[in-house]
């Protein structure tokens with residue numbers, strides 16, 4: 001009887017432990033420091049954003065941008081607004097990853113506009129027609145486009161990225177498609193859970209991943225090698241509304257310096273004079289469906305979770321059987337005593 005009780009307690013402890021492991025596993029897989037990544041506070045934007053509600057230590061903001069305790073609102077759900085935040089310090093790191101938690105939400109159940117952009121550009125704090133910021137920029141723009149201007153037969157929102165050399169224009173009529181280096185469809189509006197994007201630039205490969213399905217896992221949007229981005233540019237975010245509108249909120253930005261294992265010679269190279277561009281351009285990119293066809297990099301984690309779940313269930317069933325047998329035997333013994 002005592003042995004049974006010890007076994008019962010042991011099993012319960014194991015079940016609780018495994019269930020906690022299943023529950024916690026993966027929840028923080030996004031927004032944890034990536035392997036080989038070191039958080040850089042001067043390029044990050046986390047709560048509390050401001051001590052006085054008016055200024056931020058490493059960031060400027062302009063136009064309709066509003067600082068609150070829990071989010072930075074680039075535009076509110078009103079027509080024809082623009083807003084932006086820009087980091088103040090030129091970035092002289094060659095390999096980095098930026099994780100941005102955002103929330104795009106508004107009254108229109110299926111329609112909002114125009115979207116927001118994440119920038120790594122030579123120019124900063126210059127409002128304009130490209131999601132609230134200037135056109136013909138030098139550097140990288142990643143666009144979270146919620147309104148379909150072009151005729152293409154795809155659903156929206158979509159994410160596109162473009163590398164500009166100062167003379168290429170963003171093409172609104174194709175929703176940036178004509179100059180995009182990559183894109184994917186991504187349903188990120190009006191979600192109850194956290195929505196995040198990771199922009200990783202390591203060894204001249206630009207990879208964009210999303211966590212917008214509430215699974216706590218990164219899903220690849222696209223990856224493009226041969227992307228040349230000089231050092232010394234600025235990080236920024238901007239947003240715009242049109243006839244339709246949305247609240248475009250930033251929750252946080254976590255910026256990591258990535259250890260790419262570069263040689264001393266590579267480290268000594270001056271990348272501030274490199275011209276922004278892409279050395280290898282793929283043929284026009286087809287949209288990838290955001291439902292079901294995602295490249296779930298953590299599928300092995302999902303398999304492990306399933307295994308733990310099965311172990312949990314089997315252990316649970318085992319404990320129930322043991323307890324049932326013990327209770328049954330005890331009752332039998334009591335019945336026998338009554339007869340004697």
Ligand SMILES: [Ca+2]
Pocket residue numbers: 114145146147148149150172175
């Ligand atoms: Ca658009």
